[in-house]
Amino acid sequence: MSNKGSRRTFIKKAALGSTMLGSAPYIMAMPQGELRTLERVYPQLKYSANDQVNLALIGSGIQGIYDTTTALKVPGVQLVAVCDLYTGRLARARELWGDHLFTTRDYREILSRKDIDAVIVATPDHWHTRIAVDALNAGKAVYCEKPMVQRFEEGKTLIDAQKSSGSICQVGSQGMSSLGNEKARQLYKEGAIGDIVLLDMYNDRYSSEGAWQYPIPTDASSETVDFDTFLGNAPKRPFDSTRFFRWRNYRDYGTGVAGDLFVHAFSTLHYILDSKGPERALSSGGLRYWKDGRDVPDVTLTLYDYPKTPTHAAFNASFRVNFIAGSGDGGGFRLIGTEGAMEVSQNSVRLQRSKLGTVPGDYSMIAYTEEEQKRLREKFRASSKDRRADDLSAGETLWKAPYDYPGGHYDHFNNFFKAIRNKEPVLQDPTFGMRAAGAALLANESYNTEKPVRWDPEKMRLV
Numbered sequence: 001m002s003n004k005g006s007r008r009t010f011i012k013k014a015a016l017g018s019t020m021l022g023s024a025p026y027i028m029a030m031p032q033g034e035l036r037t038l039e040r041v042y043p044q045l046k047y048s049a050n051d052q053v054n055l056a057l058i059g060s061g062i063q064g065i066y067d068t069t070t071a072l073k074v075p076g077v078q079l080v081a082v083c084d085l086y087t088g089r090l091a092r093a094r095e096l097w098g099d100h101l102f103t104t105r106d107y108r109e110i111l112s113r114k115d116i117d118a119v120i121v122a123t124p125d126h127w128h129t130r131i132a133v134d135a136l137n138a139g140k141a142v143y144c145e146k147p148m149v150q151r152f153e154e155g156k157t158l159i160d161a162q163k164s165s166g167s168i169c170q171v172g173s174q175g176m177s178s179l180g181n182e183k184a185r186q187l188y189k190e191g192a193i194g195d196i197v198l199l200d201m202y203n204d205r206y207s208s209e210g211a212w213q214y215p216i217p218t219d220a221s222s223e224t225v226d227f228d229t230f231l232g233n234a235p236k237r238p239f240d241s242t243r244f245f246r247w248r249n250y251r252d253y254g255t256g257v258a259g260d261l262f263v264h265a266f267s268t269l270h271y272i273l274d275s276k277g278p279e280r281a282l283s284s285g286g287l288r289y290w291k292d293g294r295d296v297p298d299v300t301l302t303l304y305d306y307p308k309t310p311t312h313a314a315f316n317a318s319f320r321v322n323f324i325a326g327s328g329d330g331g332g333f334r335l336i337g338t339e340g341a342m343e344v345s346q347n348s349v350r351l352q353r354s355k356l357g358t359v360p361g362d363y364s365m366i367a368y369t370e371e372e373q374k375r376l377r378e379k380f381r382a383s384s385k386d387r388r389a390d391d392l393s394a395g396e397t398l399w400k401a402p403y404d405y406p407g408g409h410y411d412h413f414n415n416f417f418k419a420i421r422n423k424e425p426v427l428q429d430p431t432f433g434m435r436a437a438g439a440a441l442l443a444n445e446s447y448n449t450e451k452p453v454r455w456d457p458e459k460m461r462l463v
Contacts, residue, residue, distance in 0.1 A: 034397045038179040038348075040411070047076035053417055056081040056110045056119045056140075058131055060089040062214070063145055064122030065096070067172065071120065071143075071413045072097075073406065076421075081116060083107045085226040086244070088217050105226050107131055111138040118420060120172075121145060124253045127232055129154040132169065133161040141168040141420045143413070146267070147259040147440055148433035155434035155460055162430045170416040170426040171433030173267035177415045178346035178408025179401045184335070185272045192351055193337030196273065199317035200334045201265040203257075204325035211290045211298060211323040212248045216241050242293065249294030251444075256296035257321040258283075258443035265319065265333055266436040267428065268344065272335070274311040277435045277457035278304040281442035289324035298323035302443040307457075319443065346408035347401040355394045434460050 053076055057068045060082050071077055081102040082093040090103040102113070110116060111134055118141035121131050125147060132144045136158075148171045149155050162169045175181060187193070205211060217224075220241040227239045234252040237243075247253040248260060269275065285300035304317040335342045340353035359380045365373045412427070419426045428436075438460050445453045445462070454463040 034395070036397060036399045038183055038399050038401045038405075040179055040182075040405075042406075042414075045075050052076055052078045053420055054078060054080045054115050054117045056083070056113075056116045057093070058083045058107045058110060058119055058121050058135075059123035059127075059145075060084040060093050061122065064120060065092075066409070067120050067122055067143070067145070067413075068097075070407075070409045071417075073410055074414050074417050077417060081110050081113065083110050085230050086217075086220075087224045088219060105229070108134070111135055111140060117141060118143065118168075118416075122172075124230070124247045125150040125255050125259060126234055126253045129158050130232070132158055136161045136165040136167045136169060139165070139167060141170075141416070143170050143172050143416050144433070145172040146433070147255050147263045147437035148430060149437050149441075150253075150255055150259070152438060152441060152445075152462060155430075155438065159430045159434060168416070168419050168426060169430050170412070170419065171267075171428040171430065171436070172412065173264050173428060173433075173436065174409040174412055175264060175346040176267050176271060176408070176428050177411035179405065179411070180344050180346045180349050180399075180408070181268055181271055183349045183399050184268075184342055184344040187342060187349065187351060188272050188335070192340055192353070193335060193342055194339030195313035196315045196335055196337045197313070198315060198336040199265075199269055200336065201262075201318065201332065202320040203261050203322075203331040204327060204329055205321075205323045206325050206328050208290075210329065212246055212294075213290070213292065214246055216245045220245065246294075249290075249292070249296060251295050254296070255441065256444055257298075257300050257323070258302070258319075258440040259437070261321055262302070262319050262440040262443060263436050266439045267432075268333065269317070269335075270432070270435060270439075271427075272344070275306065275309065275457075277306075277439045277460075278317065278442070278455060279307045279457060279463075280305040280452060280454050281439075281446050282452040283443040283446035285447060297447065300443065300447065302446065304439070304442070347405060349399045350396065351399075352396045353394050431460075 055071060055077055057064050057079065068079060072079060079097050079101065082090060083104050083106070084090055085105055093103060094101055104110065110119060119135050121128060121135065121142060121144045123131060128144055129149050132142050135142045148158060222239040225241070225244055227244060230244055231237070243250055254260070270277065281302055281304050283300065283302040285297040287294070287297050288299050290298045300321045302319045304319070306312070306315050306317060308314040333344050335344065340351060343350040360376060365376065368376065415427050418424060435457060438455065442453050442455055456463050
């Protein structure tokens with residue numbers, strides 16, 4: 001088996017009550033609806049004014065504000081500068097965090113400041129690599145929003161820049177460091193679901209905001225927005241406020257639903273399984289409802305093939321996003337294995353283990369005589385293995401974070417700032433980030449070329 005665990009070894013560990021396996025002893029008898037609490041201890045640290053990590057934000061849009069608000073909850077962090085191409089966002093930054101902030105529309109002024117230790121890069125996707133590389137080369141620690149890259153070829157550039165500079169770079173997939181991910185990884189390694197067979201991910205939305213039709217400010221103009229700089233390496237065009245404020249809707253600047261949403265799931269999946277990624281993708285979909293000028297689909301379905309590796313069996317993954325789900329908003333991430341299944345979120349893990357049916361029932365027995373049915377049932381019962389163990393291990397357990405859990409977003413920033421202070425590796429470095437982004441970009445490549453695409457997860461390149 002590719003996964004070192006199995007039903008037999010999982011139950012054996014549970015019976016022994018190994019102190020190393022925090023969950024296994026509780027799975028021997030899994031009543032329906034058992035609830036357990038996820039826990040994490042946060043040291044009560046205090047820092048002097050001279051020991052603060054000075055942070056700057058580059059890209060003070062929606063995600064940049066949420067990132068910074070969360071980052072400032074980590075002890076010993078203070079915001080000193082903000083950059084954005086729209087003057088209204090600079091005014092908003094001062095409203096949120098104080099008039100003392102240094103604000104600019106040129107990110108290079110941020111990087112030239114000696115008093116800045118770390119930057120958050122929360123710009124449109126097509127600017128991620130250039131700004132992150134410039135920041136690393138300037139000696140800044142970088143928290144780069146996902147997806148790490150907009151194009152496949154950018155990955156090596158950023159990976160090399162991090163290695164050559166020696167600076168810290170954390171890719172910002174918010175749920176990576178969460179309690180839910182941590183518990184799911186532990187359960188998988190203990191063999192709780194056996195060998196993985198399928199990953200099922202979906203995200204349903206039913207609102208204009210959820211479909212990226214963000215409000216455009218009334219003062220948007222070529223005076224308040226540096227549109228030429230925003231375009232960057234994208235094709236030149238006249239000022240267009242819709243493209244600036246709703247950039248996710250355009251292939252020139254964003255990465256569609258795959259880069260925005262699939263990449264989170266890939267980060268979690270690869271972390272839980274210690275996987276390097278898929279080897280093949282096939283995508284379909286279309287623009288079904290939000291025909292507002294965007295050139296990316298609002299319904300996407302992508303199938304992935306994962307090869308067998310030392311840490312997991314060969315399996316398939318199904319990713320689905322629907323921006324016009326009449327059923328309402330919802331989402332899920334479910335790992336299905338040969339011996340169980342896990343539903344994983346940042347705040348919880350639901351483990352379900354069922355008994356595999358091996359004794360024939362009335363459906364198939366109907367073709368035989370009563371006497372033959374009796375002989376067959378006795379034969380199957382006699383050959384059934386571990387029936388008692390199977391019965392004991394079946395059921396459902398839910399692990400859930402407490403009400404005061406600060407969240408996976410906080411944990412990811414906490415990991416980032418701990419790495420800065422202690423010179424430790426981050427949880428999601430550029431190589432990990434590229435494997436998540438590359439897998440997501442395969443969906444776009446397949447959709448745009450209307451054919452399956454192949455990927456080398458080791459070398460992180462198209463085949």
